[in-house]
Amino acid sequence: MQIIRRERRSPQIPTALEELLPLPLCEELRKCGAPAVEELRLYADRICTVTAEGKRYPLGFSFSREELGGLLKEMCRGSLYAYSRTICQGYLTLEGGIRVGVCGHAATEKGSVIGVSEITALILRIPHEIPLSVDELLLRLRAPDGHLHGLLLYAPPGVGKTTALRALARQISAPPYRVRTVVVDTREELAHTLKGRELELSVLLGYPRRLGIEIAFRTLGADLILCDEIGGSEDASAILAAAGCGVPLVATLHADSVEEALSRPAIARLHRAGVFSFYVGLERTASLPLRYTFTARQEADRLFRSGRNGT
Secondary structure, three states: OOOOOOOOOOOOHHHHHOOOOHHHHHHHHHHHHHOOOOOOEEEEEEOOOOEEEEEEEEEEOEOOOHHHHHHHHHHOOOOOHHHHHHHHEEEEEEEHEEEEEEEEEEEEOOEEEEEEEEEEEEEEOOOOOOOOOOOOHHHEEEOOOOEOOOEEEEEEOOOOOHHHHHHHHHHHOOOOOOOOEEEOOOOOOOOOOOOOOOOOOEEEEEOOOHHHHHHOOOOOOOOEEEEEEOOOOOHHHHHHHHHHOOOOOOOEEEOOOOHHHHHOOHHHHHHHHHOEEEEEEOOOOOOOEOOOOEEEHHHHHHHHHHHHHHO
């Protein structure tokens, strides 16, 4: 029997995603020559674009609104209702941790979004492995006596905060450390590769961040909690409750600098309570995939007080 080998239409994206996308779009991806895709921006009545290694490439393809709405339905496996909760929050998560930002016409009731129609854009962020070491993070996270410190990782979107957090979770929960770690994966994009029988790791998938943090320290006996994209007042209240019980946290935040991070009311509240021992900036360059900049709490406090005084 002759075996026919089919060439992948677009090797730059995961197979599961390739099977969802129209053939002409996959061919455009292949022809543009972009390396492994980090972000795919699909528009109705506008040219789609792809981002790879920080560079954006235009694609000779666009969707109609009907086609883009149909693609969203396919992503939801034919049932928009099953994904309605997260779609109303602006996103859904596909297999493999691919996060899809959903842009359209919102129907609201009493200030809350109850439905989204007339889809005009789908923004796909595709997890990508960045060569990195988290040894420097481990040195700040775990003192020689085994005491654990809280860390806040900050950077603009797309730099690699989630990748660093994932790598840190894998190493701190594995031998020789074996720290009892709980990952609160609200958007179901953080923990999809955290596999291994040796990991002392529990994952709360899809839980609201506040509730997940509370469960982690109240009922799961966490020694360390990790979560992505904190920032709200409810997040801060849950984190303070965990810290009050002696459970440190490693989290990420969208920000360009320590000063910007500390200007957020929720982060300022956590800073005053001494939740984070180090603020860690992440930066990607062509020559150095990921670089860390550490600001100890004492120095951050000086910046915080300076910012409040307007100097």
